[in-house]
Amino acid sequence: MGAGILGTGGGGNPYIGKLRAQEIVRQYGNIKVIQPNQLKDDDLVICLGGIGAPTVGVEKVRGDESARALNELENYLGKKATAVISGEIGGSNSLEPIIAAGKNNIPMIDGDGMGRAFPEIHMKTFFIYGVSWTPAVVCDEKGNTALFTKAISAHWLEKMARAVTIQMGCAAVFATAPMNGNEVKNTAIHGTLTLAKNVGEAVQNAQNNKTDPVNNILQAYPGKLLFEGKISDLARSTTDGFARGHVLIEGSNQYKKNTLKIEFQNENLIAYIDNKIVCMVPDLICIIDSETGDPITTELLRYGFRVSVLALPAPENLCTQKALEVVGPKGFGYDFEYEYLLNIPRK
Amino acid sequence: MGAGILGTGGGGNPYIGKLRAQEIVRQYGNIKVIQPNQLKDDDLVICLGGIGAPTVGVEKVRGDESARALNELENYLGKKATAVISGEIGGSNSLEPIIAAGKNNIPMIDGDGMGRAFPEIHMKTFFIYGVSWTPAVVCDEKGNTALFTKAISAHWLEKMARAVTIQMGCAAVFATAPMNGNEVKNTAIHGTLTLAKNVGEAVQNAQNNKTDPVNNILQAYPGKLLFEGKISDLARSTTDGFARGHVLIEGSNQYKKNTLKIEFQNENLIAYIDNKIVCMVPDLICIIDSETGDPITTELLRYGFRVSVLALPAPENLCTQKALEVVGPKGFGYDFEYEYLLNIPRK
Numbered sequence: 001m002g003a004g005i006l007g008t009g010g011g012g013n014p015y016i017g018k019l020r021a022q023e024i025v026r027q028y029g030n031i032k033v034i035q036p037n038q039l040k041d042d043d044l045v046i047c048l049g050g051i052g053a054p055t056v057g058v059e060k061v062r063g064d065e066s067a068r069a070l071n072e073l074e075n076y077l078g079k080k081a082t083a084v085i086s087g088e089i090g091g092s093n094s095l096e097p098i099i100a101a102g103k104n105n106i107p108m109i110d111g112d113g114m115g116r117a118f119p120e121i122h123m124k125t126f127f128i129y130g131v132s133w134t135p136a137v138v139c140d141e142k143g144n145t146a147l148f149t150k151a152i153s154a155h156w157l158e159k160m161a162r163a164v165t166i167q168m169g170c171a172a173v174f175a176t177a178p179m180n181g182n183e184v185k186n187t188a189i190h191g192t193l194t195l196a197k198n199v200g201e202a203v204q205n206a207q208n209n210k211t212d213p214v215n216n217i218l219q220a221y222p223g224k225l226l227f228e229g230k231i232s233d234l235a236r237s238t239t240d241g242f243a244r245g246h247v248l249i250e251g252s253n254q255y256k257k258n259t260l261k262i263e264f265q266n267e268n269l270i271a272y273i274d275n276k277i278v279c280m281v282p283d284l285i286c287i288i289d290s291e292t293g294d295p296i297t298t299e300l301l302r303y304g305f306r307v308s309v310l311a312l313p314a315p316e317n318l319c320t321q322k323a324l325e326v327v328g329p330k331g332f333g334y335d336f337e338y339e340y341l342l343n344i345p346r347k
Numbered sequence: 348m349g350a351g352i353l354g355t356g357g358g359g360n361p362y363i364g365k366l367r368a369q370e371i372v373r374q375y376g377n378i379k380v381i382q383p384n385q386l387k388d389d390d391l392v393i394c395l396g397g398i399g400a401p402t403v404g405v406e407k408v409r410g411d412e413s414a415r416a417l418n419e420l421e422n423y424l425g426k427k428a429t430a431v432i433s434g435e436i437g438g439s440n441s442l443e444p445i446i447a448a449g450k451n452n453i454p455m456i457d458g459d460g461m462g463r464a465f466p467e468i469h470m471k472t473f474f475i476y477g478v479s480w481t482p483a484v485v486c487d488e489k490g491n492t493a494l495f496t497k498a499i500s501a502h503w504l505e506k507m508a509r510a511v512t513i514q515m516g517c518a519a520v521f522a523t524a525p526m527n528g529n530e531v532k533n534t535a536i537h538g539t540l541t542l543a544k545n546v547g548e549a550v551q552n553a554q555n556n557k558t559d560p561v562n563n564i565l566q567a568y569p570g571k572l573l574f575e576g577k578i579s580d581l582a583r584s585t586t587d588g589f590a591r592g593h594v595l596i597e598g599s600n601q602y603k604k605n606t607l608k609i610e611f612q613n614e615n616l617i618a619y620i621d622n623k624i625v626c627m628v629p630d631l632i633c634i635i636d637s638e639t640g641d642p643i644t645t646e647l648l649r650y651g652f653r654v655s656v657l658a659l660p661a662p663e664n665l666c667t668q669k670a671l672e673v674v675g676p677k678g679f680g681y682d683f684e685y686e687y688l689l690n691i692p693r694k
Contacts, residue, residue, distance in 0.1 A: 072496060142503075143497055144495075145495070146494070147494040147496050148492070148494070151492075152489050156489075160493055160511050163510035
């Protein structure tokens with residue numbers, strides 16, 4: 001549930017992620033989670049995650065692709081991974097490495113490469129801060145495997161991997177960014193599995209105690225309530241391997257006279273109130289069920305849902321000049337610079 | 348010139364292929380050509396060729412991609428190739444392996460996997476008759492490399508490789524079908540480099556002696572003259588990574604009252620005279636300049652060209668039931684069975 005909220009709409013359906021993780025724990029026992037600082041220099045950590053459109057991922061059956069992707073990369077490198085890390089903490093992708101961790105009996109890192117979810121492979125802090133993006137593997141559930149041995153940029157890896165993913169049916173699993181302990185320490189966003197757990201528990205507590213989930217979430221991840229209302233319009237299509245579109249929300253309570261618009265590419269990118277931008281990527285725009293606090297991801301958006309929209313400040317290492325070139329508005333084709341619009345201190 | 352004719356419209360621009368081959372011979376000396384029957388069981392032969400749309404291939408600069416593709420496959424296999432073979436004898440692809448052969452100082456095989464050109468990777472006799480299609484590599488001129496380690500069918504390899512090729516700019520080079528000597532003997536179409544040379548020399552002789560090129564070509568490759576006329580209409584677009592469309596030819600001489608239509612996907616697939624099919628894939632439909640005998644490939648088709656259209660019977664191993672499923676009309680989405688329509692004996 002917490003990862004679903006941090007996914008800002010994307011990262012894969014969190015309910016399916018939960019079912020798969022539970023099955024793995026049932027099969028292999030508890031999975032050990034370690035902190036980046038516990039890694040040694042000669043560790044080999046590999047980043048795993050899903051690639052595709054969440055509109056497809058919620059419907060398509062998946063199996064042990066992440067374990068196969070990991071094995072393929074290990075074979076090519078001639079070395080076994082000593083730990084795995086999520087490409088993104090958002091949605092089911094936060095738990096994708098659990099499958100490989102369980103099968104290979106290795107730990108998962110408490111951290112990830114986004115601190116949220118982003119739609120494209122090259123948008124990971126690993127690559128922004130210097131880790132090699134090759135070799136990388138994309139596997140599907142049918143038994144097809146593509147190994148990218150050379151890509152002239154992380155963005156070129158994204159282009160090639162996305163094209164193969166679309167052929168595979170728009171949902172697949174990748175392994176990339178082979179790292180030593182130091183590289184993980186220096187480039188990962190730390191502690192995000194714990195953060196997801198805290199956010200999820202905040203929602204559960206609200207549900208159990210019948211209290212307001214928004215307050216609880218904002219205690220676990222300080223941010224602000226952006227809007228409350230009812231989904232009045234939804235344009236969503238699966239194109240170029242992504243779920244793209246926008247959602248309109250008609251305000252209620254103190255927002256009664258306002259309309260919120262969110263544009264998304266798998267993840268929510270820009271939020272406008274009455275056509276004025278109020279939050280922009282990489283800051284997190286999270287849509288939740290107003291009553292239960294459950295995350296409403298891009299593939300679940302539907303006319304008539306009563307929702308609350310939260311804005312959470314992005315982790316600092318997504319907001320450096322270097323990072324903003326990749327994950328700021330310009331990285332998504334908008335022609336304006338990033339601006340921090342939440343009048344609260346960044347964590 | 349001969350390979351251009353055998354390409355039935357595709358296989359890459361033959362003039363560019365000639366320039367590249369000449370440059371390699373200038374740099375590395377003559378390239379040794381050996382017969383499939385000279386191969387030993389423990390030889391490792393790798394198939395090389397271009398992938399993409401000929402409309403793009405004629406414009407895009409290429410370098411030593413085929414040597415890099417070969418090296419990538421050798422590294423993955425942990426073994427050096429002892430010879431290389433063309434994926435298809437048509438067009439510049441007939442000579443693509445020369446680059447890797449020259450750089451690595453290994454021979455080229457007098458043979459190929461199509462006996463002509465076909466638009467898709469899986470349409471090779473190697474795969475039709477049982478050779479493994481993985482591992483396979485696709486390289487571009489920029490430095491990107493995709494290695495397909497597992498594909499559930501040769502057609503799936505085609506799907507994934509084509510998707511990556513489109514990202515690479517619609518023209519790239521592949522290496523596939525690692526074979527031992529026996530596999531080459533049993534699955535390749537033998538002697539096609541020699542055949543291309545003979546057809547090319549037939550045209551050159553006609554040009555030198557100012558005689559009819561059609562007669563000369565039909566002596567080197569027995570077949571029939573299908574039509575003569577002037578190109579009166581051309582619909583050609585580059586879509587899904589292929590050059591697709593059709594060309595209309597208004598008849599002249601004994602064909603004065605007739606119109607020939609050819610449908611193509613990179614290569615010429617079906618020829619109709621006045622809407623009646625007169626030749627169909629895998630038999631070769633070759634458009635040549637009526638005066639000079641020069642091949643007119645798909646990317647060179649232009650309104651007003653005066654052309655002769657030849658029909659040449661396909662090699663026998665393209666016409667078995669097994670092969671026709673892949674390279675007959677149904678392999679290209681037509682809903683009719685292959686029929687041999689040339690009233691001359693197949694070689």
